[in-house]
Amino acid sequence: MVSKIGRPAPGSPAGAVAAPDTVKILIAGGFGVGKTTMVGSVSEIVPLRTEEPLTAAGLGVDDLDGIEEKRxxxxxxxxxxxxxxxxxxxxxxxxxxxxxxxxxxxxxxxxALGAVVLVDVRRPRTSFAAIDFFERRRIPFVVGVNGFHGRHPYPADDIRDALALSADTPVLLCDARERESCRDVLIALIDRLIATARTGGEHHAADRSG
Incomplete structure (x- = not known):
């Protein structure tokens, strides 16, 4: 668990190196906000992807407003x-x-112990469903504001207000194409999970899958 990071397992021989803790994290958000790009940018293994070409069958179903170039x-x-x-x-x-x-x-x-909700400020409405999903299930999350073309036209506090987020929800400006930027977002999420575990606040694993 996150609250035991770095501690040897009970009963381990003196000086034994504990196996690393593993944590399941979701990368969520609306259509075309950069989730696949983020996972690919930060992963240390070749990522598994289930991408399929957009076809005529999705016309009128998938909202391509603002992302007409998506294929x-x-x-x-x-x-x-x-x-x-x-x-x-x-x-x-x-x-x-x-x-x-x-x-x-x-x-x-x-x-899942936590989540990153990616937001495209050109289409913030596409991420409302993900925010609502994690709030309802009390799964801690941070918001990563993906700067398309490297631009961030709004400061984090303005985005927090626009999304009606609580004051304790971290909002970070990032670039889904850059490994270090994505890593910083994930570290901010881990910091929040540790703080949550220490204060005994909202939980954790989503085995209540309502």
């Missing part, structure tokens, strides 16, 4: 892994963004 979409999940130091490994699960695939979110959330 493929995640239909199940993205998967990657990143080590945070020697004591912690994060398993990253990117969720599908289109509404027709939202039924998969409950299954993907089982066992």
């Amino acid at each position: 493929a979409t995640t239909v199940a999940l993205d998967f990657g892994r990143i080590s945070i130091g020697q004591d912690l490994v994060l398993y990253l699960f990117g969720t599908p963004g289109q509404q027709r695939f939202w039924f998969m979110w409950n299954d993907l959330a089982i066992g």
Whole structure:
């Protein structure tokens, strides 16, 4: 668990190196906000992707407003892994963004300790469903504001107000294409999980998959 990061397992021989803790994290948000890009940028393994080309069957169903150049979409999940130091490994699960695939979110959330909600400030409404999903399930999350084309036209506090987020929800400006930027967002989430565990506040694993 997050609250035991770096502690040897009970009964381990003196001086034994404990296996790293593993934590399941969701990367969520609306259609086309950069989830697949983020997982691919930060993963230390070749990421698993379930992308399929957009076809005429999705016309009138998938909202391409503002992302007309998008040519493929995640239909199940993205998967990657990143080590945070020697004591912690994060398993990253990117969720599908289109509404027709939202039924998969409950299954993907089982066992997840936290989440990153990616936001595209050009289309903030596309991330409201993800924010609501994690708030209802009391799964701690941070918001990563993906700066498309490297631009961030609004400060984090303005975005917090626009999304009606609580004051204790971290909002970070990031670039889903850059590994270090994505890593900083994940570290901010781990910091929040540790703080949550210490204060005995909201929980944790999403085995209540309502």
